[in-house]
Amino acid sequence: MKLGVFSVLFSQKTLDETLDYIAAKGLDAIEIGTGGYPGNAHCDLDGLLADESKLQAFKAAVDSRGITISALSCHGNPLHPQKDIASADDAVIRKTIQLASKLGVAVVNTFSGCPGDHEDAKYPNWPIAPWPNDFQEILKWQWEEKIIPYWTEIGKLAAENNVKIGLELHGGFSVHSPATLLRLREAAGDAIGANLDPSHMWWQGIDPVQAIHILGRAGAIHHFHAKDTSIDPINVNHHGVTDMQSYSLMLDRAWQFRTVGYGHDMKVWADMISALRLVGYDYVVSIEHEDGLMSVDEGFTKAVQNLQQILIREPLGEMWWV
Template sequence: MKLGVFMVLLNNMGFEEALDYVAAKGVKAVEIGTGGNPGNVHCNTDELLADNGKLKAFKQAIDSRGLIISALSCHDNPLHPQKAIAKEAHDSFIKSVQLAEKLEVPVVNTFSGCPGESDDAKYPNWPVAPWPNDYRELLDWQWNEKIIPYWTETGKFAEQHNVKVGLELHGGFSVHTPGTLLRLREAAGEVIGANLDPSHMWWQGIDPVAAIKILGKNGAIHHFHAKDTLTDTDNMNMNGVTDMHSYAEMQDRAWQFRTVGYGHDVKTWADIVSALRLVGYDYVVSIEHEDGLMSVNEGFTKAVHNLQQVMIEEELGEMWWV
């Protein structure tokens, strides 16, 4: 496995300055934002697709520092009921896939998206209860009419370009648990897999190690994010896991994102890394910084330090004791 970083945390730096910064920290891989919510500050997909010279220089800047690109990421909602929003997200994904093929990057990360309640809807609708029955009927309609058809077609496009789709299991989107990911994968094909982020498992009450085993035995982990979550018991008892307080209202929230090691101890992260090795995941662990109590530099630096203690990087040798 290689330790990497999701570069959008350094959007205030120029591309080569940011590469120098992360290389000096000891990471070996970069995940680069190509649109959607991460933005594309470090990677203008239109320019790189149109100009082979710029594409070559972009790749050389990464290679020359001993880094690889683990994934391109364009997290957005391609199933948004407002057609203009959905088209922008879809186009961003398609361009990211085309660029990934040119760069020989194996994964493009995004969200599954979430439709509305009808073709006339204006906003996404995320059902989280099976009763009243309206919610269950809505969920069936979303999956049968929107989610499965879209990702079956779009997944085939990615597969034709030798790219896998890494869907981040994230609340507010239709694919947000191991079960929903496997449901879509069964319908749309093995090109669909998870960009698994433990932080989103913890706040939903899912054990990340169990999630790794569930998805891993199906070969369904395409990429991995490293971010932590801290639960505030009193606020959780007040507001539950679907707490709608802003992330900025940290004293009132039931849970909040933290840098690695500040929600769960290093032993827990050792168990996570070991579970990844156990199921055969031998790719990148990409640090994502969304800690409201630490600067980017401090949060990222501490995440690197904590993960370097538990990363399993060397090839597995022969079991001489067997």
């Protein structure tokens, strides 16, 4: 396995500064935003696609530091009921697939998106209960008319470009759990898989180790984010896991994102790393820092230090004791 970082947390730095910084920390890989919610501070998507010399210079900048690009990330909502929003996010996804293919990057990370509840809706509708039955009708319409058709097309485009799609299982979007990911993968093809982020499993009440087993046995883990979550035992009884308060209200929230090791101990993280190895995942563990209690530098540095202890790097050898 290799250790990497989602470079969006260094958006205030240039690409060269970011690459130098993470190389000095001993990292092997970088995940780069190309647009959508992560922005494109380190990647001029249109410019790189239009100019071969810029493309080669971009690739050389990464290669010269001994770093690989684990994924290009363009998280957005290509199924948004407002057509201008959906079209813009869809265009970024398609261009990102094209750029990944040109750069030889294996994975494009994004969200599944979430449609509205009918053709003329204005806002996304995320059904999370089977009753009243209206929610079932909405869910059926979303999957049959929007989710499966769109991702079948994108999955085909990705496969044609030798790229895999890593959907982040995130609340508020149609694909948010192992079951919803596997449902879409069955319909849309094996190019569709997970960018598995344990932080979003914990707050939904899903054990990330079990999620790794479920998705890994199906060959459906394309990328992995390293981010932690802490759940407040008092506040969660007040607000529930679908707490709608701002992330900035950390003292009152039911749960909050933490850097690696500050929500769950290193035995839990070691169990996840072991589960990834067990199911055959031997790719990048990409740090995502969204800890409101730590600066970018401190939170990132602690995540690196904690993960370096437990990451399994060497190839499997023979079981000499067997």
